Amino acid sequence: xxxxxxxxxxxxxxxxxxxxxxxELVVLDxxxxxxxxTSEFAGRFPDRFFxxxxxxxxxxxxxxxxxxxxxxPCASTFAVFxxxxxxxxxxxxxxxxxxxxxxxxxxxxxxxxxDGASHQTVEDISLMRTLPNMTVIVPADALETAQAVTAAVxxxxxxxxxxxxxAFPDIFAEDYRFQIGRAALLxxxxxxxxxxxxxxxxxxxxxxxxxxxxxxxxxxxNVSTVKPLDREMIIxxxxxxxxxxxxxxxxxxxxxxxxxxxxLGENHPVPLERVGIRDRFGESGSPEQLLETxxxxxxxxxxxxxxxxxxxxxx
Amino acid sequence: xxxxxxLIKDLEEKARLIRGDIIKMLAEAGSGHPGGSxxxxxxxxxxxxxxxxxxxxxxxxxxxxxxxxxxGHAAPLLYAALAGRGxxxxxxxxxxxxxxxxxxxxxxxGMLPGVEASTGxxxxxxxxxxxxxxAGKLDQRDYRVYVLLGDGESEEGQVWEAAMxxxxxxxxxxxxxxxxxxxxxxxxxxEVMSPLPLPEKWRSFGWAVREADGHDFRDLLDAFxxxxxxxxxxxxxxxRTVKGKGVSFMENDAGWHGKAPNAQQAGQALDELGxxx
Ligand SMILES: Cc1ncc(C[n+]2csc(CCOP(=O)(O)OP(=O)(O)O)c2C)c(N)n1
Ligand SMILES: [Mg+2]
Numbered sequence: 001x002x003x004x005x006x007x008x009x010x011x012x013x014x015x016x017x018x019x020x021x022x023x024e025l026v027v028l029d030x031x032x033x034x035x036x037x038t039s040e041f042a043g044r045f046p047d048r049f050f051x052x053x054x055x056x057x058x059x060x061x062x063x064x065x066x067x068x069x070x071x072x073p074c075a076s077t078f079a080v081f082x083x084x085x086x087x088x089x090x091x092x093x094x095x096x097x098x099x100x101x102x103x104x105x106x107x108x109x110x111x112x113x114x115d116g117a118s119h120q121t122v123e124d125i126s127l128m129r130t131l132p133n134m135t136v137i138v139p140a141d142a143l144e145t146a147q148a149v150t151a152a153v154x155x156x157x158x159x160x161x162x163x164x165x166x167a168f169p170d171i172f173a174e175d176y177r178f179q180i181g182r183a184a185l186l187x188x189x190x191x192x193x194x195x196x197x198x199x200x201x202x203x204x205x206x207x208x209x210x211x212x213x214x215x216x217x218x219x220x221x222n223v224s225t226v227k228p229l230d231r232e233m234i235i236x237x238x239x240x241x242x243x244x245x246x247x248x249x250x251x252x253x254x255x256x257x258x259x260x261x262x263x264l265g266e267n268h269p270v271p272l273e274r275v276g277i278r279d280r281f282g283e284s285g286s287p288e289q290l291l292e293t294x295x296x297x298x299x300x301x302x303x304x305x306x307x308x309x310x311x312x313x314x315x
Numbered sequence: 316x317x318x319x320x321x322l323i324k325d326l327e328e329k330a331r332l333i334r335g336d337i338i339k340m341l342a343e344a345g346s347g348h349p350g351g352s353x354x355x356x357x358x359x360x361x362x363x364x365x366x367x368x369x370x371x372x373x374x375x376x377x378x379x380x381x382x383x384x385x386x387g388h389a390a391p392l393l394y395a396a397l398a399g400r401g402x403x404x405x406x407x408x409x410x411x412x413x414x415x416x417x418x419x420x421x422x423x424x425g426m427l428p429g430v431e432a433s434t435g436x437x438x439x440x441x442x443x444x445x446x447x448x449x450a451g452k453l454d455q456r457d458y459r460v461y462v463l464l465g466d467g468e469s470e471e472g473q474v475w476e477a478a479m480x481x482x483x484x485x486x487x488x489x490x491x492x493x494x495x496x497x498x499x500x501x502x503x504x505x506e507v508m509s510p511l512p513l514p515e516k517w518r519s520f521g522w523a524v525r526e527a528d529g530h531d532f533r534d535l536l537d538a539f540x541x542x543x544x545x546x547x548x549x550x551x552x553x554x555r556t557v558k559g560k561g562v563s564f565m566e567n568d569a570g571w572h573g574k575a576p577n578a579q580q581a582g583q584a585l586d587e588l589g590x591x592x
Contacts (some may be wrong), residue, residue, distance in 0.1 A: 031467060031501050031508070039501075053470035053508020054437055085436065112414040116345045116388065116420035118435025285414030293414065306450055 002202070004167035005142035012037030015074065016151045017247040018224050021046045025153065026066050030056045056081045060103075067099040069223045072153055075101060079108035079162055080121035083128055092159050092309040095131040102274035103128075106163040108262035109249035110277065110294055111199060111287040113165065120282030128160040129227050135159040135180060136227040138248075138256075140201035144224060147178035148200065154274075155180060160197065164249070166287050168280045169202040173220075183236075185231025189217035192243035192305045192312075197223050197256050199291075200247040200275070206298035207247075210308060211305055216222040218305050226256055234263045243306045243312040244272045249296055252276035271311040273304035322365070326532045329383035329399065330360045333553040333560045335590025336395035336408055345410040347420065350571040354529070354556040355389050355463060356495040362461055363396040374428035380458050381447050383432045385440020386465035386494065387421040388573070390414040393430070394418050402429035438471025440464065441491060445481045448489040448549075459543065462491045467499030467511040475520070481549040482521030489549040490542040491522075493544045494529065496558035498569045517551040529554030561588055 001225050019025050019041055026048045033039040033051060033214065041156075042049035054058040059075055066073040075082070078127070082105035093100045105124070112120045128136045135157060139145040145163060152159040171186070196204035201222045208218045219237060223230065238244050244264060246257040257274030264272060277294050291297060316324070333356055341347040351572030359382075363369075367380040384393045391411060398405045403417070410416040421435025432443045444462035451458050464474065481488040481489055493513060501507045510516070517524045523545040527538040537555070542550040558572070562584040563577075576584055585591060 029501075031470075031499050033501050035500075049424065051507050053510075054467050054503075055470045055472060055508065057472055081436065114344065114420050116412070117423065118421040203379065257573065283414070284412045284416060284418075284420045289414045 003170040004015055004169050006167045007139060007163045008037045010142035010145040011046050011149055012023050012040035014146045014193060016044050017040040018150060018153050019048065020158060021078040022071065022072065022153065024072045026071045026073050027051065028063055028073055030054060030077040030081065032077050036104070038076045056086040057089050060086040063101045063168060064093035064099050064271040067101050074099050074153070076104045076106065078119060078125045078167065079105035080119055082158070083124040084121060091131055095133045098133040098157050100156055102159045102161070104149065104161045104163065107165045108162045109164055110198070110282040110291050111164050111166050111249060112282070113287040113290065114284050116314070117281040120237065120241050122250035122251045122277045123228055123254065124162060125247050125248070125250050126258070128297040129259065130255065133158055133309060134227065135225070137225050138162045138181065138196060138197040139224055140222050141168045143170065143172045143174070143176060144178050148224065149178050151178060155268070164199055164243040168199055171202055171205070174250070178224065180232060181225050181228045183225070183233040184222045185219065186222055187220040187231070190241060190263040191197070191217045192245060192309050193219040193241045194245045194247055194301060194305065195221050195223045195256060195260055196224065196247040199249050200296065203296070204247050204301055205297045207301035207305065216309065223256060226259055229259050229263065231263050231266045231267070234260055235267050238264055238270050239266045242289055242314065244270055245275060245301065245308055246272070247275040247301050250276055252278055258289070259262055271308050273308040275301050275304050319487040320515065320531055323532045326360055326364060328575050329364050331588055331590060332391065333360060333399060334512045334588050335585055337391045338562070338581050338584045338588070338590070340395070340408050340411045341393045341400060341575040343409045344575060346412060346575050347391060348570070348573050349562070349576065350493065350558040351386060351465060351496070352389045353560045353562060353565065354558045355392055355494045356560065357532060357535060358463060358492050358494065359392050359396050359528045359553055360407060361532055361539065363400050365536060366412055366459065366539045367461070369400065371429070374402055378456055378458050381431050381444065381460045383434065383435055383440040383444045383460070383462045384422055385432030385462050386437065386468050390420065390422050393422060396425070397429040403427060438467065438473040438486055441474055441477035441481070444489055445477050445486055448486045449484055451488055458488070459558070460489045462489070464493050464569050466493060466497065466501050466504050466510065466513065469493065469513065470508050478517065478520040478522065478542040485547045486549045490500050490539070491549070492552045492553065492554055494556050496556045498558045498567070498572070500569065502571050514553050517553070521548060523548045523550045524552045524553060525550070526555065529556035530560060563587055
C-alpha cells in the first residue's frame, strides 16, 4: 500500500509557514475553514484571517480589494463554489486586471464522494483555464501542493490551485522541485505517453506498471500546471511516442484533455485518447466507487493506452 | 382530548419517528448532516403532514403546493418526510448517499418523486420558489410555495436578491421559513458572519414577518395559517430552533453539522428519541 497524504493539510501547513515571513499574506474563507484547512492559518494569525461567511462572491470581490491595497490574499472554499458561484467576480474583478489573488480551492472532482453532484465540480479547470491572466495548477501530491502554494504566493498575478478531498498517494521525493509551467517526466517509455494531473498521476503510474507487464512502455508526465501549459514537453513526447493519452478527474471538455488536444492539433497531430468525465454530472457514492464509475482508474488509463497505440498504427 | 390536542400529539409522534429515521439513515450512510436536519424537523413535519396540499400518488400534480429545501444538506429530513407521506417506499431511506441511489446527498430534481428542486449550493432555493410562485399567479393557480432557508445560508447575497424581487412582485403566495438555529459550520453565526438582525432585515425588504418557536407545533401551525392570510407581500416565518434538536449530545454543537453518528452514538440517539434501533 502506497503512503497517502492530505493535500489540504499540506496547504494549511504551508500557509502558516508563509505567514511567518510574509506579513502581506491574508487568508479568506467562506465558512469551510476546517475543511479547506485555512483554520491552521486562522489559529496562528487571527488578525490576517477573514471568515467571510457563506458568501463566496463577496469573498472573491474582497480578495480583489485586498490585492488592490497591496496584500497577497489567498481565498479558499470548495472548488465548485470558488469557480462556479463566484465566476464573474473571479473573471472581472480578479483575472481581468490581473490582480495578485491566489484562489486555493479544495474538494474538486467526483472524489468528494457522498455529498453528490452539487458539491463535485468537474468543470472548474475549464472555467479557470479560459480566463486570460490566470495561472492554473493541479498538484499531484502533498509535497507538490506545498511547493505550488509557495510558488503561487511568490509569483505576481492571479492563480487557481485545485485540491481534492481525499488524501493522495505520495509521488515525489523531497528533492523534487516544482516549477510553474514546467511538466515533469515521471517515467520513461517509448510506446505511448500519458499526460496526467492531480489524483490521476498516481493512477497513470499504476497504469504504466500494468502495461509494462504486457511489454508496453508508457511514459508518464505530470502536467501540474495546466496554464501556462508546457507545450514543449507535450510536443516532444508526442513526437517521441506518436500515441498520447490524457488523464484527469475533470470533464473531457475544457480541461487537460482539451488543452493537450489543442497543442497537438496545431503542432503535431497524433492519435489521442482522453480519460476523464464524459459529459455528465457526478453523483453520490464513495470516492473510489465514483472514480470507478466515471472510468478514472489505472485499468481505464491502461485501456486507453492500448487503444491509442492500436490507432497509432504501430502496435 | 380535543381534536386540536390530538392533532398536535400526532404531529409530535411523527416528528419523533422522523428524527429516528434521520439518525438511522445517517448512521447507515456514514456521512451527512444531522444538526441542520434535526433542527428543522417540526417545520418540515408541519408542512408535509398538515400544511401542504399534495397528492403523493401524483407527485407532479400541477395544483400541488411546493416545498423547496433551500438548505439542501437537510436532505435526510426531506426524504424521511416524503417517505412518510408515501412518495416512495420507506425501505429506500437506507440507500441514502449510496452509489446508484435516488436519495442523493443533496436533493436532485427528477430523480426522486416529491423533490421539487436541485439544491445543495446554498442561497438558491428562494429564487426558484419565487419563479414557481410568479408562474402560479400567471396561470391563476392557487397553489402556495414554501422555502426553507438556513440562518447561515442567509449570508448569501442571492437570498437578498430574491427577497427584493419577491416583495417587488408582491408574491403573497410565497412563504419562507428561516431555521434560526444560530450555528453555521465554522461556529455561531454571530461570530462567523452575522446576518443579524434577521426579522428586521426581512421586514425592511418588504416582507410580512412573524417569529415562531420552531419546535412548537401549535406556534408553527398558527404561523402557517397567518402566512396563508398575508396579502400583497411575501411572508417570512423566523423559526427559533436548536441545532441537533432531540439528541442531547448533538444539541447546539456546530461539530455535529456535517458528521454522521457511529453505531454506538446512533444507538444512544435512538434510545433518547425512543425510536428503537
Ligand atoms: C454556496 C455554498 N457554500 C458553502 C456550502 C457549504 N455548506 C454546507 S452547509 C453550510 C452551513 C449552513 O449553515 P446554515 O444555513 O445555518 O444551516 P443549518 O445550521 O440549518 O444546518 C455550508 C457553509 C454550500 N453547501 N453552498
Ligand atoms: Mg444554522
